[in-house]
Structure formats: structure tokens, C-alpha cells
Amino acid sequence: MQQSPPLGSAPALADDYAARGFPVRADLGQHFLRSSESARRLVDRAEIPSGGQVIEVGAGLGTLSATIAAAGCRLWAVERDERLQSQLEQRLGEFGGRARITIDDVRRVDLDQGLEAGSTLVSIMPFAPVLAAALVRHVFGSPRLVRGLVVMPVLGADLLVADEASGLRVEEVDGIAREDFYPPAPSVLRVVAIERSRPCSK
Numbered sequence: 429m430q431q432s433p434p435l436g437s438a439p440a441l442a443d444d445y446a447a448r449g450f451p452v453r454a455d456l457g458q459h460f461l462r463s464s465e466s467a468r469r470l471v472d473r474a475e476i477p478s479g480g481q482v483i484e485v486g487a488g489l490g491t492l493s494a495t496i497a498a499a500g501c502r503l504w505a506v507e508r509d510e511r512l513q514s515q516l517e518q519r520l521g522e523f524g525g526r527a528r529i530t531i532d533d534v535r536r537v538d539l540d541q542g543l544e545a546g547s548t549l550v551s552i553m554p555f556a557p558v559l560a561a562a563l564v565r566h567v568f569g570s571p572r573l574v575r576g577l578v579v580m581p582v583l584g585a586d587l588l589v590a591d592e593a594s595g596l597r598v599e600e601v602d603g604i605a606r607e608d609f610y611p612p613a614p615s616v617l618r619v620v621a622i623e624r625s626r627p628c629s630k
């Protein structure tokens with residue numbers, strides 16, 4: 429039976445996709461956020477500088493993306509799955525030039541060209557611990573990114589904490605329910621704030 433969105437939230441796009449039996453890609457750690465309230469809570473937590481640029485890796489159906497753009501930020505949404513392109517264009521069209529979409533593996537994107545100095549990462553990373561940690565490390569390879577607020581599996585966060593060579597400081601700031609996603613997350617999730625513990629070597 430299809431689960432209902434949390435009390436008080438608008439019907440979620442993720443639930444429409446669930447009802448239509450959209451085949452999610454497990455290999456991409458694909459789980460879609462079901463509640464705009466959770467998206468707003470993440471954006472509040474991210475403490476994005478006014479008018480600042482945000483990169484979102486794994487924009488999915490655009491629920492978090494639209495909340496970031498609606499908060500007045502300039503958004504760069506990167507999503508690998510080309511099946512989601514038209515959905516993202518439709519969802520973010522109202523924000524015009526303030527929301528840019530790139531459909532590609534973020535590891536193939538020239539981040540130094542697209543990011544401005546002082547940018548923030550706000551993302552729900554793929555729910556696959558090794559992939560999530562690898563993507564965070566990759567994005568922080570750009571010296572233009574200064575901080576992040578990321579949802580990821582607890583194991584992925586642990587991998588980052590253990591990796592001293594990454595030069596990242598990772599702090600748990602919140603939790604988020606596995607049932608907030610379609611399909612539900614396969615393991616416990618963390619909301620973590622990420623900063624550099626030393627300057628980027630690039």
C-alpha cells in the first residue's frame with residue numbers, strides 16, 4: 429500500500445511517481461524526497477548566505493531544488509539520470525535564470541567553471557554510502573565550494589569522518605526519517621554539515 433505524505437504537507441510529487449510505478453535506479457542510490465517540509469528544514473539548516481550560489485548534486489524530482497530556489501538562492505542542480513530532465517525543467521522553470529540544470533555525472537562537470545567563490549553544497553546524496561562519500565569528496569575538490577549541508581547514509585558520513593586525507597570536517601546536525609523518501613531509504617540517514625579543516629590544495 430502506498431504511504432501517505434507526512435501530516436501537514438502537500439501531496440508530494442514522489443508519491444505520484446510511486447503510484448505510477450516509476451522504476452527508480454538503485455545503482456544511482458535513487459530515493460525521492462516526499463515532503464516539502466523536510467526540504468524547507470534542510471534549507472533552513474544550511475544557513476546559505478543571502479543571494480548565495482548553491483550546488484545541488486542529485487536533484488532527482490526537484491523537491492529540494494525548488495525549495496532552494498524559492499528561498500532566493502541561485503541554484504545549480506546537477507542530476508545524472510536523463511529521465512528526470514523534463515521533470516526538473518518543469519519544476520524549476522518558474523525560477524528562470526536563477527536555476528540552472530545540468531544533466532550529467534557530477535564527476536564529469538567542470539565545477540571550477542560553474543561555481544562562484546563561496547558557494548554552498550546542499551544535497552541529498554545517493555543512498556549508497558561509498559558513492560555518496562565519493563561525490564562529496566569530488567565536489568569539495570573545487571576550492572570555490574566552502575561549506576555543505578548534506579543528507580547521506582550514516583555509513584557514508586562515517587567514511588568521510590574516517591578519511592583524514594579529505595581535509596573535511598563533518599558534523600552531524602540532524603536526522604531525517606527513512607520514510608521521508610520514495611522508496612524508503614535502505615539504511616539510517618544523517619544530515620551533516622561539512623566544512624574544510626584545511627584550505628583546498630588545488
Ligand SMILES: C[S@@+](CC[C@H](N)C(=O)[O-])C[C@H]1O[C@@H](n2cnc3c(N)ncnc32)[C@H](O)[C@@H]1O
Pocket residue numbers: 456457458459460461462485486487488489490491492506507508509532533534535552553554555563
Ligand atoms: C537520494 S536521491 C535524491 C533525489 C532528490 N533530492 C529528490 O528528493 O528528488 C540521489 C540522486 O542522485 C542522483 N545521482 C546519482 N549519482 C549521481 C552522479 N554521479 N551525479 C549526479 N547525480 C547523481 C540520482 O539519480 C538521484 O536522483
